[in-house]
Amino acid sequence: MVRLFTDDLSISYGEQLIVKNLSVTIPDKKITTIIGSNGCGKSTLLKAITRIIPHQSGLVLLDGKNISKENTKSLAKKMAILPQTPDSTSGLTVSELVSYGRFPYQNGFGRLTKKDYEVVEWALEVTGTADYKHRPVDALSGGQRQRVWIAMALAQETEIIFLDEPTTYLDMAHQLEILELLQKLNHEQERTIIMVLHDLNQAARFADYIIALKDGEIVKAGTCEEVITQDVLRQIFEIDAVIGQDPRTNKPMCITYNLLKGEKQHEKTHIPVYAASSSSY
Structure with missing residues (x-):
């Protein structure tokens, strides 16, 4: 089943075209990861799909409806996004910040109902944050x-959650903790998860579906076995990767790699540098 997809989507910043006629399908109730080099359009695509930024042409369709014509609160009940750099939380406690997620359900007075408080408590419990709900967010790790x-x-309470590099600035243990939490939400609650990740092995380990972008276009989309290959990584990152198998998950993993650009540059500069040094004797 497909609920969310784009059709010939193009996105620009000023006169610079970032995403070009992109048609992508997001599998429902699965974890989708978007990979690619810096500046390839990963975060831009997420922002356009969630209507944070406008797109210049094409469509983003959710449940058969054009999201650009959807009511803001109605759309916020269907999809949520965790940006790469969330807004400042100065002065807010944990429970206060989590309660902001109830905005789409509030009436004109902006007061939390009994239902709202129950959902906030549930979200705190599910994410293991209930023990410090009264602490300032800024005081947390x-x-x-x-x-x-x-x-x-x-x-x-959306069925679709977008996350832009959710593991950035976290150590290895906390990265794994966050990714396992998202996987648990997907498996136990059937949340559709779409996230941008830089770590290829994390993408392969946790994603059901991977979209590899380069210069705003899809190089390859499919299962981790179809995308995490030497040929695809060569195209999107210009690296010569050695692909093996994760002994715990049996998923493909990048064991090591060389920079193709670096090898070419080394070949060009090696002889002149040697000749110059030898001539000084």
Whole structure:
């Protein structure tokens, strides 16, 4: 089943075209990861699909409806996004921040109902953040803060959650903690998860579907076995990768790699540098 897809989507910043006539399908109730080099359009695509930024042409369709014509609150009940750099939380407690996820359900007075409080408590419990719900968000560690932001997205009660590099600035243990939480939400609650990741092995380990972008266009989309290959990684990152198998998950993993540009540059400069040094004797 497909609920969300784009059709010939083009996105620009000023006169610079970032995403070009992109048609992409997001599998429902699965984890989709978008990979690619810096500046290839990963975050731009997420922002356009969630209507944070406008697109110049094409369509984003959710449940057969053009999202650009959807009511803001109605759309916020269907999809939530955790940006790469969330807004400042100065002065907010954990429970206060999570309660912001209830905005789409509030009336004109902006007061939380009994239902809202129940959902906030549930989101705190699910993400393991209930023990510090009265603490200031700014006093938490990076991993704890990220869990709180995810709790806020859950409090929004959407079936689709977008995350832009959710593991950035976290150590290895906290990265794994966040990704396992998202996987748990997908498996137990059937949330559709779409996220941008830089770590190829994390993408292969946790994603059901991977979209590889280069210069705003899809190089390859499919399962991790179809995307995490030497040929695809060569195209999108210009690296010569050695692909093996993760002994715990049996998923493909990048064991090591060389920069193709670096090898070419080394070949060009090696002889002149040697000749110059030898001539000085």
